[in-house]
Amino acid sequence: MKMLINVPETVVADALRGMAAAHPHLTVDVENRVIVRRDAPVEGKVALVSGGGSGHEPLHGGFVGPGMLSAACPGEVFTSPVPDQMARAAAAVDSGQGVLFVVKNYTGDVLNFRMAEELAEDEGIQVASVLVDDDIAVTDSLFTAGRRGTGATLFVEKIAGAAADEGAPLERVESIARQVNESSRSFGVALAPCTTPAKGSPTFDLPPGELELGIGIHGEPGRERRAMMTSREIADFAVDALVTDLRPDNPVLVLVNGMGATPLLELYGFNAEVQRALGERGVVVAHTLVGNYVTSLDMAGCSVTLCRIDEELLRLWEAPVETPGLRWGR
Amino acid sequence: MKMLINVPETVVADALRGMAAAHPHLTVDVENRVIVRRDAPVEGKVALVSGGGSGHEPLHGGFVGPGMLSAACPGEVFTSPVPDQMARAAAAVDSGQGVLFVVKNYTGDVLNFRMAEELAEDEGIQVASVLVDDDIAVTDSLFTAGRRGTGATLFVEKIAGAAADEGAPLERVESIARQVNESSRSFGVALAPCTTPAKGSPTFDLPPGELELGIGIHGEPGRERRAMMTSREIADFAVDALVTDLRPDNPVLVLVNGMGATPLLELYGFNAEVQRALGERGVVVAHTLVGNYVTSLDMAGCSVTLCRIDEELLRLWEAPVETPGLRWGR
Numbered sequence: 001m002k003m004l005i006n007v008p009e010t011v012v013a014d015a016l017r018g019m020a021a022a023h024p025h026l027t028v029d030v031e032n033r034v035i036v037r038r039d040a041p042v043e044g045k046v047a048l049v050s051g052g053g054s055g056h057e058p059l060h061g062g063f064v065g066p067g068m069l070s071a072a073c074p075g076e077v078f079t080s081p082v083p084d085q086m087a088r089a090a091a092a093v094d095s096g097q098g099v100l101f102v103v104k105n106y107t108g109d110v111l112n113f114r115m116a117e118e119l120a121e122d123e124g125i126q127v128a129s130v131l132v133d134d135d136i137a138v139t140d141s142l143f144t145a146g147r148r149g150t151g152a153t154l155f156v157e158k159i160a161g162a163a164a165d166e167g168a169p170l171e172r173v174e175s176i177a178r179q180v181n182e183s184s185r186s187f188g189v190a191l192a193p194c195t196t197p198a199k200g201s202p203t204f205d206l207p208p209g210e211l212e213l214g215i216g217i218h219g220e221p222g223r224e225r226r227a228m229m230t231s232r233e234i235a236d237f238a239v240d241a242l243v244t245d246l247r248p249d250n251p252v253l254v255l256v257n258g259m260g261a262t263p264l265l266e267l268y269g270f271n272a273e274v275q276r277a278l279g280e281r282g283v284v285v286a287h288t289l290v291g292n293y294v295t296s297l298d299m300a301g302c303s304v305t306l307c308r309i310d311e312e313l314l315r316l317w318e319a320p321v322e323t324p325g326l327r328w329g330r
Numbered sequence: 331m332k333m334l335i336n337v338p339e340t341v342v343a344d345a346l347r348g349m350a351a352a353h354p355h356l357t358v359d360v361e362n363r364v365i366v367r368r369d370a371p372v373e374g375k376v377a378l379v380s381g382g383g384s385g386h387e388p389l390h391g392g393f394v395g396p397g398m399l400s401a402a403c404p405g406e407v408f409t410s411p412v413p414d415q416m417a418r419a420a421a422a423v424d425s426g427q428g429v430l431f432v433v434k435n436y437t438g439d440v441l442n443f444r445m446a447e448e449l450a451e452d453e454g455i456q457v458a459s460v461l462v463d464d465d466i467a468v469t470d471s472l473f474t475a476g477r478r479g480t481g482a483t484l485f486v487e488k489i490a491g492a493a494a495d496e497g498a499p500l501e502r503v504e505s506i507a508r509q510v511n512e513s514s515r516s517f518g519v520a521l522a523p524c525t526t527p528a529k530g531s532p533t534f535d536l537p538p539g540e541l542e543l544g545i546g547i548h549g550e551p552g553r554e555r556r557a558m559m560t561s562r563e564i565a566d567f568a569v570d571a572l573v574t575d576l577r578p579d580n581p582v583l584v585l586v587n588g589m590g591a592t593p594l595l596e597l598y599g600f601n602a603e604v605q606r607a608l609g610e611r612g613v614v615v616a617h618t619l620v621g622n623y624v625t626s627l628d629m630a631g632c633s634v635t636l637c638r639i640d641e642e643l644l645r646l647w648e649a650p651v652e653t654p655g656l657r658w659g660r
Contacts, residue, residue, distance in 0.1 A: 002521040002541065004596040004632060006560045006603075014561070014599035021605040022586075022598070022618045057594035077595070191332040211332065230336045231344070256352075261591035263627045264387035265407070266334040268352070269344030273336075275351040288352045292622070297593045298630070302334060322659070329652070329659040 001195040001202070008197035012054050012076055019061060023324050026064055033085050035061040036071040040093040046164040046173045047071070047093035050102035050157060051086060052109050053078040055196070055297045056217060058325030059153060065323035068161035069102075077196050077297070078218045080108030086116030090125050098126035098170035100177060102156055104149030105133040128170055130177040132156055134184045134305065136245045137214025137222050150217050151255050151294050151305030152184035155317075158326060162319035176316070180307060185246045187238040188222070188303030190215035190259065194296045213237060217259075217296045217303075231266070235273035238304045243281050246306055251286040253307040253317060254278070258292040259299040267291065267302060274304055286314055293325065331525040331532070338527035342384050342406055349391060353654050356394055363415050365391040366401040370423040376494040376503045377401070377423035380432035380487060381416060382439055383408040385526070385627045386547060388655030389483060395653035398491035399432075407526050407627070408548045410438030416446030420455050428456035428500035430507060432486055434479030435463040458500055460507040462486055464514045464635065466575045467544025467552050480547050481585050481624050481635030482514030485647075488656060492646035506646070510637060515576045517568040518552070518633030520545035520589065524626045543567060547589070547626045547633075561596070565603035568634045573611050576636055581616040583637040583647060584608070588622040589629040597621065597632060604634055616644055623655065 005011050013030055020028035027036045041047060050060045051073030060072035070093035075081035090099045099120065103113045110131065117127045134152030141148055160177035168176070190212040193202040203219040206212055211229060214222025229237070246252075256271040258264070271290045278285055286309060294303070309317065320329050335341050343360055350358035357366045371377065380390045381403030390402035400423035405411035420429045429450065433443045440461065447457045464482030471478055490507035498506070520542040523532040533549040536542055541559060544552025559567070576582075586601040588594070601620045608615055616639060624633070639647065650659050 002539070002558050002630065004521060004561050004564065004592055004600050004630075006562050006599070011595065011599060014602050015595045016598075018586075018598035018601035018603075018605070018620065021615075022601055022620045054595055055593070057598070062594070191334065209332070228332050231334050232336055234334070256348075260593055261628055261630075262334055263385065263590055263625065264392070264622070265341065265345050265384055265627065268346075268348035268387070269336070269341060270334050271348035271352055272344050273348075275348070285351075290348065290352045292594070295593065297595065298591055300332065300334075300591075300628070320659075327657050329650075 001200055003197055005197055011197045012074055032088055033074055034071060034089045034092065035064050036092050037064055040070050041095035043095050044097060045095055045167060046097045046170045047095065047099045048102060048157065048161050048164055049086060049089045049093060049099055051081045052104050053080060056295050059294045062325030063157050063323050067165050067319060067321035068157050068323050068326065077198065080112045083112045083115035083119055086113055087119035090120040090127065091123060094125045100160060100170065100173050101127060101129040102177065103129055103131050104153055105131050105146055106143045107145065126170060128174040130156065130174060130181060132181050134181060134186045136185050136241060137187055141216055142220040148216050150188060151186040151257050151303050152181055152307065154255060154293050155184055155253060155307045156180045158321060159313055159316045162316035180313065183308040184305060185242045186303050186305040187241050188215045188301065189213055189234055190299055190301040192300035193219055194299035196297065215301060217294060219296065231270045232273045235270060235277045239274060239277035239281065242304060242306050243283060246308060248283055248306060248308045250308050250310055251284040253309055254285050254288040255305040256290045257294050257303045257305065259301040260292060260295040261298045261300040262302055264291065270302055287317065331530055333527055335527055341527045342404055362418055363404055364401060364419045364422065365394050366422050367394055370400050371425035373425055374427060375425055375497060376427045376500045377425065377429045378432060378487065378491050378494055379416060379419045379423060379429055381411045382434050383410060386625050389624045392655030393487050393653050397495050397649060397651035398487050398653050398656065407528065410442045413442045413445035413449055416443055417449035420450040420457065421453060424455045430490060430500065430503050431457060431459040432483065432507065433459055433461050434483055435461050435476055436473045437475065456500060458504040460486065460504060460511060462511050464511060464516045466515050466571060467517055471546055472550040478546050480518060481516040481587050481633050482511055482637065484585060484623050485514055485583060485637045486510045488651060489643055489646045492649035510643065513638040514635060515572045516633050516635040517571050518545045518631065519543055519564055520629055520631040522630035523549055524629035526627065545631060547624060549626065561600045562603045565600060565607045569604060569607035569611065572634060572636050573613060576638060578613055578636060578638040580638050580640055581614040583639055584615050584618040585623065585635040586620045587624050587633045587635065589631040590622060590625040591628045591630040592632055594621065600632055617647065
């Protein structure tokens with residue numbers, strides 16, 4: 001499998017150097033693998049720190065900036081960052097108002113963020129954590145006890161980041177983050193597997209003419225394999241599963257997310273079917289985001305995330321954000 | 331080849347419906363295939379219209395909005411839009427100050443935009459055109475007499491769009507667009523071919539272990555094939571070719587563009603090598619953009635575009651822009 005890299009061992013460090021060059025508003029500590037808002041710590045504001053394995057870009061490093069994350073810790077590809085990184089990030093961004101860790105529910109991330117919480121608290125930093133576990137495809141998957149954390153991470157980071165930006169105290173930022181996670185559900189589909197630099201060959205086999213329903217963002221097994229379906233059929237399957245689980249009564253935010261190698265042309269076409277499927281089920285859509293946000297290297301496929309919102313969450317969603325991966329103004 | 335579509339025949343219409351749902355600030359005429367700023371025509375301002383074959387998203391439809399394009403006309407995949415679309419777009423956005431057509435140098439686009447210019451002028455609309463031909467890889471390629479138009483289209487649309495937004499007259503907007511094109515050079519590389527929905531199989535063969543240097547954004551042949559190279563070697567090759575041709579004395583804008591299926595992680599790593607290669611050749615970088623902007627469906631690979639700027643172009647580049655694909659504030 002051909003890749004645009006030097007050697008697998010330096011992929012993450014090389015990417016961090018490239019991020020540093022492209023985004024002068026971020027401070028990128030390549031050696032310690034921490035990406036921080038240049039203006040951190042921001043006086044009087046709670047800080048948000050997230051992180052996880054690399055290979056899901058722009059998540060998380062691309063979501064660092066005003067209105068979203070204060071810092072991110074990238075691990076090796078599909079591998080949790082280590083507690084030292086997280087604690088270092090917390091120390092870099094804490095203004096004395098405390099730090100919220102946003103943790104995707106994978107065993108390695110959960111354990112390491114827990115250790116980092118202890119390390120940071122030993123340094124006198126107040127830390128709260130929120131676990132993101134929105135993926136309804138399966139429970140107790142590879143790498144995960146319970147549900148996996150996927151697309152809702154973007155909603156949690158954006159909305160809790162806006163609350164922090166407004167000056168909400170740690171307890172409130174934490175409870176908003178928890179509310180967003182509890183109000184969110186995701187379902188993903190793979191059309192073709194991804195290839196990690198270290199392995200150099202596809203991480204799983206997917207025969208021609210078949211797709212995997214309920215795929216994880218590391219290629220973990222989903223619910224089932226089927227003969228290839230149309231965009232319309234996939235949208236109906238995913239939306240059915242999501243609406244059955246979430247039972248939204250309020251308007252929702254929609255994320256139609258590409259896994260990495262699926263063209264934006266196809267993602268937009270798929271979005272048309274998702275909107276139709278939601279409309280047919282009486283679900284009201286407040287905002288929709290279409291693009292590659294929570295990716296899985298060069299996997300082909302997509303995921304849909306719904307987040308049930310109230311007026312407060314909507315207001316926070318619409319608040320300005322200024323990061324490499326997500327950006328809008330007043 | 332599996333795709334997230336219904337049938338090949340509706341791919342573009344489906345995508346337009348999906349765009350309409352995701353971007354309420356755009357008016358999407360699905361039947362006539364025109365994407366327009368919702369606030370068009372903007373009183374007292376020159377309008378910018380572009381278009382071309384679909385499959386390069388976010389180009390062009392994703393660049394419609396304040397500070398960039400007034401309208402875009404998507405053709406079928408890798409196929410020029412028709413003159414009627416372009417004339418309709420011009421009529422929809424003209425405020426009486428005239429319209430600039432931004433045309434990538436492909437024979438079909440050139441002919442059709444020329445006919446559209448006549449149609450629009452028959453309607454009393456003042457039209458000027460600028461041809462984008464930045465790709466130094468080859469001349470007189472498949473579909474093109476002269477050099478191909480690729481990544482510089484983004485620079486032309488953004489910078490000329492900013493000039494129009496400031497109220498510059500048509501003649502000035504046109505001359506700025508021409509200056510940007512003349513100051514820009516691109517070079518692309520393919521690691522794996524793309525597959526069009528209509529064909530359903532790769533548009534060209536690229537053996538395992540080989541890459542194509544100088545690829546076009548429709549998979550047109552490049553300069554040569556070689557055994558797979560590292561990110562560092564590709565960056566040196568591309569930057570050498572670009573700097574030799576452009577001979578930049580002023581600072582440059584850099585676009586490190588993904589062809590569609592190359593992970594952002596790899597693009598950032600490649601950017602690190604591009605920056606190193608530029609630095610070693612004494613080229614000063616003002617701003618860098620890394621991501622999928624001028625794509626070729628699911629092709630794996632990347633391109634580098636340099637644009638030599640002066641203070642005025644830099645100011646226009648930095649001006650606010652608010653489109654689905656490119657967005658920043660003051």
